[in-house]
Amino acid sequence: MAHRPDPRDPADVTLNPLFARPGEARSLPRYRLGEQPMLPETAYQIVHDEAMLDGNARLNLATFVGTWMDDEARRVYAEAFDKNMIDKDEYPQTAAIEERCWRMVADLWHAPDPATAIGCSTIGSSEACMLGGLALKRRWQESRRAQGKPVDRPNLVMRSAVQVVWEKFCNYWDVEPRYVPISEEHRTLDGHGLREHVDENTIGVVSILGVTYTGMYEPVAKVSAALDEIQKETGLDVRIHVDGASGAMVAPFLQPELAWDFRVPRVVSINTSGHKYGLVYPGLGWVVWRDRSLLPESLVFTVTYLGGDMPTFALNFSRPGAQVLLQYFQFLRLGREGYREVQQASQDVAKFLAAGIGRLDAFELWNDASDIPVFAWRQAPGHSHNWTLYDLSDRLRQKGWLVPAYPMPDDLADLTVQRIVVRNGLSRDMARSLLDDIEESVRYFDKLTEPLPDAPRSSYHH
Numbered sequence: 031m032a033h034r035p036d037p038r039d040p041a042d043v044t045l046n047p048l049f050a051r052p053g054e055a056r057s058l059p060r061y062r063l064g065e066q067p068m069l070p071e072t073a074y075q076i077v078h079d080e081a082m083l084d085g086n087a088r089l090n091l092a093t094f095v096g097t098w099m100d101d102e103a104r105r106v107y108a109e110a111f112d113k114n115m116i117d118k119d120e121y122p123q124t125a126a127i128e129e130r131c132w133r134m135v136a137d138l139w140h141a142p143d144p145a146t147a148i149g150c151s152t153i154g155s156s157e158a159c160m161l162g163g164l165a166l167k168r169r170w171q172e173s174r175r176a177q178g179k180p181v182d183r184p185n186l187v188m189r190s191a192v193q194v195v196w197e198k199f200c201n202y203w204d205v206e207p208r209y210v211p212i213s214e215e216h217r218t219l220d221g222h223g224l225r226e227h228v229d230e231n232t233i234g235v236v237s238i239l240g241v242t243y244t245g246m247y248e249p250v251a252k253v254s255a256a257l258d259e260i261q262k263e264t265g266l267d268v269r270i271h272v273d274g275a276s277g278a279m280v281a282p283f284l285q286p287e288l289a290w291d292f293r294v295p296r297v298v299s300i301n302t303s304g305h306k307y308g309l310v311y312p313g314l315g316w317v318v319w320r321d322r323s324l325l326p327e328s329l330v331f332t333v334t335y336l337g338g339d340m341p342t343f344a345l346n347f348s349r350p351g352a353q354v355l356l357q358y359f360q361f362l363r364l365g366r367e368g369y370r371e372v373q374q375a376s377q378d379v380a381k382f383l384a385a386g387i388g389r390l391d392a393f394e395l396w397n398d399a400s401d402i403p404v405f406a407w408r409q410a411p412g413h414s415h416n417w418t419l420y421d422l423s424d425r426l427r428q429k430g431w432l433v434p435a436y437p438m439p440d441d442l443a444d445l446t447v448q449r450i451v452v453r454n455g456l457s458r459d460m461a462r463s464l465l466d467d468i469e470e471s472v473r474y475f476d477k478l479t480e481p482l483p484d485a486p487r488s489s490y491h492h
């Protein structure tokens with residue numbers, strides 16, 4: 031939600047006199063619509079200048095979201111930003127391209143038959159996860175009702191290090207979240223402890239390919255094997271949704287042998303963010319079900335399409351169509367080999383940074399970027415009581431780098447880590463400068479003879 035208006039802010043925004051044209055207001059209300067229109071150039075200058083104070087997206091090593099595309103992609107974007115994805119009848123080509131894209135994604139994820147798979151684009155992984163979760167819930171309800179059993183206490187099993195979208199899903203759709211605790215020994219959902227959490231009310235298990243806190247893959251095949259054992263013992267047939275927000279567009283290119291996708295028979299649905307390692311600007315996700323039968327009919331609505339009807343399953347109605355065209359652009363532009371090269375380049379930079387940070391006495395790596403090009407580290411135990419990773423984050427911010435520090439989830443909440451997400455566009459040279467800045471900061475902090483005062487910490491959200 032919005033911040034409260036700051037009472038110290040003047041009620042009006044004052045305009046630089048050079049921006050305002052003759053006759054235009056020299057100031058405008060901060061929290062109300064102004065009375066009169068202004069020239070587009072003036073409005074542009076104001077918006078441009080106010081947004082200038084945002085961080086530099088390329089130096090934002092907190093986000094997973096795409097911050098760089100070719101100039102031609104910008105042209106595609108500019109030509110398509112007026113298209114509404116839901117107007118399938120008016121923009122049938124965009125609708126057809128959307129379908130081609132999710133079929134390509136289904137193929138990348140080894141859907142047994144991409145022709146009978148079903149999928150769609152979304153505004154991001156959050157919406158895609160909600161759709162995957164809703165399908166699990168509805169299928170569970172339908173099967174329970176058919177057996178005359180109650181449907182009032184569904185639960186979803188996952189690791190405590192899930193992204194906030196799964197907490198939201200459970201909260202918004204009245205599903206009990208069951209978190210398998212994270213520990214130093216079991217850093218991901220690996221099947222350990224699953225038996226205590228799964229029962230007849232379990233709608234499914236979520237496995238994360240690229241845990242947000244650290245970038246690690248959860249071993250989906252191990253989770254599946256643990257569920258096989260549970261089925262043998264109890265008869266419960268629990269299926270998996272893979273949240274591959276970032277990893278599902280990395281693993282097919284960097285770890286093609288790893289079976290995490292529809293090659294694992296228990297995996298019924300998978301989501302990813304087109305706008306993360308799909309390499310598109312913000313506003314795009316994908317979700318695919320292994321087979322049409324896994325998406326309950328009762329969740330599907332129809333919109334008109336070329337005078338006929340087209341099934342849709344979405345939370346939003348209107349949504350930009352341009353991002354779908356951008357994804358198609360990237361698929362054409364890069365192909366499998368291009369994606370492999372881009373993700374490999376990011377991983378090389380991430381490993382270079384991880385090795386450099388791991389060499390410093392001040393730190394201990396949590397992981398080394400060998401899954402997605404993301405890694406986290408902590409301060410080496412007992413290294414210093416005079417500074418923390420939050421202080422390092424602040425100091426790097428002074429140099430323009432955004433490198434968040436945050437506590438691990440509940441069961442390891444005493445542990446603070448810092449994370450770097452390497453994306454396309456962070457070159458080896460930039461990484462070298464970042465490493466220099468980290469080393470210089472550590473030298474500075476290690477000379478402190480007393481603890482730094484507690485600075486206010488910006489809370490980082492996953």
Ligand SMILES: Cc1ncc(COP(=O)(O)O)c(C=O)c1O
Binds near residue numbers: 195242
């Ligand atoms: C594992 C995971 N799931 C879901 C999401 C939400 O994705 P989006 O930002 O595309 O809605 C994220 C975002 O970081 C994520 O890391």
